Amino acid sequence: MSTTPRATPESVARRLPTAGVPAAPRPAAAPDGPADGAPLREEFGRLPDGTPVERWTLARGGLRVAVLSLGGIVQSLDVPDREGRRANVSLGFDRLAPYADAPYFGALIGRYGNRVAGGRFTLEGREHRLPLNDGGNSLHGGGDGFDRQVWRVAPAGPAALTLRHTSPAGDAGYPGTLDVRVDYSLTDEGEFRIDYLATTDAPTVVNLTSHIYFNLAGEGSGGIQDHRLSVAAGRYTPVGDSLIPTGELAPVDGTPFDFRKEKAVGDDLRAGHPQLLRAQGYDHNLVLDKGTTAGPERAATLHDPASGRRMTVSTTEPGVQFYSGNFLDGTLVGTSGRAYRQGDGLCLETQHFPDSPNQPHFPSTVLRPGETYRSTTVHAFSAH
Known part of the structure; x- marks a missing residue:
């Protein structure tokens, strides 16, 4: 999903170190530990009010992940290649301040992942208005x-x-108090698993996701155009000029959006298709053939031929937003010390469809009291 929107000066001042506010020392890169065992906790930085931002590091099954308490951000994700050499495959930063200018990097997204047209929706006869942070639309809550x-x-x-996070009633214009729990876990099989759970005390809409930028060749290694992608999706949701779905569930046949057979991300990226021109690349919801499922089922596979790393994404969600890093413009410098340019990472955001609250024929995102929102996405890594 496009990272064009920037945090407002007010929100940055509230949450990230600014001039005149002592920041914690710049932390080192994620430690080599822990060995498989208890999570390791350390301080990553401090907010202006003195609130510490923690970094938690987990290791298991050959993987190592570092997670920040700010935004649930996946700050790094170390994965071995075919020779057993580990590299961080997620884009991010080695200190707190850059996250102010890089919204969504590795973060948990809510209350509503993706775009809501006009920043408004009607639920049970009442209109709710949301902040506009993507032109005339609301993006990622x-x-x-x-x-x-x-x-x-x-x-x-x-x-x-x-x-855990509690979003009070009226937060960003959304009705109902939403209690959210997200579990991050690693398995012996080389899987990074994300389980989402939420409850509400009033009818609301919910669409949670994770916004990790992946580069399986390693963070800072260059573009992802040679990565090979397959997605089990025979349809996609075309978008209008402001990247809001038109409502059509269009077949991928004969379009650049056909990833049913594995192909390089860059094969059709410059094909001149009107949808790609409109989004400056891929920034589209692919409609998974499996639909919404009780347990995670395969949605996509991403493979880097050079390193041999392969990631299989399984989910309970009915869609995946494929974003090809179109708006990375070289102004952000990652953990490697290298600038992020267009196409240096990609996102596969498992979720319900964009603008579902305004599209009655899309899968519903309504959550009511007494119901429990559940969603799971599993990233399984291997190397060949």
């Missing part, structure tokens, strides 16, 4: 969404964390 909150984090096992 507005400019002060879940990616900007400090989550409560606690260990949940040898290689697992539980993150």
Whole structure:
């Protein structure tokens, strides 16, 4: 999903170190530990009011992940290649301040992942208005969404964390108090698993996701155009000029959006298709053939031929937003010390469809009291 929207000066001042506010020392890169065992906690930085931002590191099954309490951000994700050499495959930063200019990097997204047209929707006869942070639309919960909150984090096992956040009624214009729990865990099989759970005290809409930028060749290694992608999706949702779905569920046949057979990301990226020109690349929801499922089922596979790393994404969600890093413009410098340019990372955001609250024939995102929102996405890594 485009990172064009920037945090407002007000939200940055509230949450990230600014001039005149002492910041914590610049932390080192994620430690080589822990060995498989208890999560490791350390301070990553401090907010202007003195609130510490923690970094938690988990290791298991050959993987190592570092997670920030700010936004539940996946700050790094180390994965071995075919020779057993580990590299961080997620884009991010080695200190707190750059996250102010890079909204959504590695973060949990809510209350509503993706775009809501006009920043408004009607639920049970009442219109709700949301912050406009993407032209005339609301994107990823507005400019002060879940990616900007400090989550409560606690260990949940040898290689697992539980993150909690309560979004009060009226937060960013959304009705109902929403209690959210997200579990991050690693498995012996080389899987990074994300489990989402939410409840509400009044009817509302919910669409949670994770906004990790992946580069399986390693963070800072260059573009992802040679990565090979397959997605089990025979349809996609075309968008209008402001990247809001038109409502059509269009077949991918004969279009650049046909990833049913594995192909390089760059094969059709410059094909001149009107949809790609409109979004300056891929920034589209692919409609998974499996639909919404009780347990995670395969949605996509991403492969880097050079390193041999392969990531298989399974999910309970009915869609995946494929974003090809179109708006990375070289102004952000990552953990490697290298600038992020267009196409240096991609996102596969498992979620319900964009603008579902205004599209009655899309899968519903309504959550009511007494119901429990559940969603799971699993990233399984291997190397060949």
